[in-house]
Amino acid sequence: MEIRHWRIGELTAVTGLTARALRHFEDIGLLPPIERSASGHRRYGEEDVRRLYRIVAMRELGIPLPEIARALDEEPDLAPMVREQLARVETRIADAQRLRRLLAGLLRLAPLPSAGQLIEVMKTMTQSSGFSPEQLARLRRRHDSDKLATWRSALADVVEELRACVAEEVDPADPRVQELAGRWSAVARDIAGGDLSVLSSMYAKLDAQGAAQATKGLVDEEVWEYVKRAFAIASALR
Known part of the structure; x- marks a missing residue:
């Protein structure tokens, strides 16, 4: 049986991604090194397409690239991602x-x-809310007033330092900002209880409603856009 392959142009047509984005995913390790034809053109196989689907699905759910990279390494099964998309x-x-x-x-x-x-x-x-009923139920079981206060305080400290970096025009690639982005991710993962679907809904809510409204004023739009740039740089450096 002949093995099916897809050209980069075919995948850009069905995903809406640019060829540059697909090459970038390969460069930063989200996609493995792609097989080349005799003429040097990329030839994507079935496993590449399955992995690309998961990347596209998680981007649609608002998950930053570092979290996508971690999820690809930790969870090879497609079923949870399909279920999450269906729930959304x-x-x-x-x-x-x-x-x-x-x-x-x-x-x-x-x-x-x-x-x-x-x-x-x-x-x-x-x-x-942006959360499915099942996600809301999990959040309610996990969150009490003491935990919420602890998480909010921890995130407020990170946001204050990020806001100072924004004011000083510190490059998001700077180690200081990267450390803050890591602390942000740690708090967010703790809030979500390590549940990727809940984490994706949290980030999607910030984008859909606006950071200030979604966090009741804790995070402003400028800081949210800044930390997303730091996330993207962290992913590229993996």
Whole structure:
């Protein structure tokens, strides 16, 4: 049986990634060294495509590249990632259906909806948790007020130091910033209980809602974008 291979152009077409991004994934170790044809062109095999799917799926879930690299090394099975994507899609569908019901209800009101009803619509539009019901249940079991206070204090210390680095225009590649990014990741993993799906939802929530809103003012957008740059650099240095 002939073994199927894919050219880089075929994968860019189906993933939406650029050829440069695919080559970058190979350079930083997210993808293994890709087989080359006699003419020197990359030829991606089935295992490469499976690994690429997991990278694309985790990027879609908002996971930073260092966490993706760690997950690829620790969990070779595709099933958990497929289940996580399915749970995320089902959550989005449920949120959209709820918003649809609310909007349809507004159209039936005459002459105008109440302020309370509009507040409910806006909450549905902007404050979806981003977590599946199963993830919320796991978080509630794990989080109590003392733990939350400890985590918030630890993250606040990191954020304060990152904010100082931003003000001083320190390069995110600087060892000082890389150490802070590592401390951030450690706190985030502890909050998530080591659960990659919960961690991905946490990061996705910061991107979807905005860091300030998602963290109730603890993390501002400038610091969030700065630490994401530090994450990307850390991944490239692995």
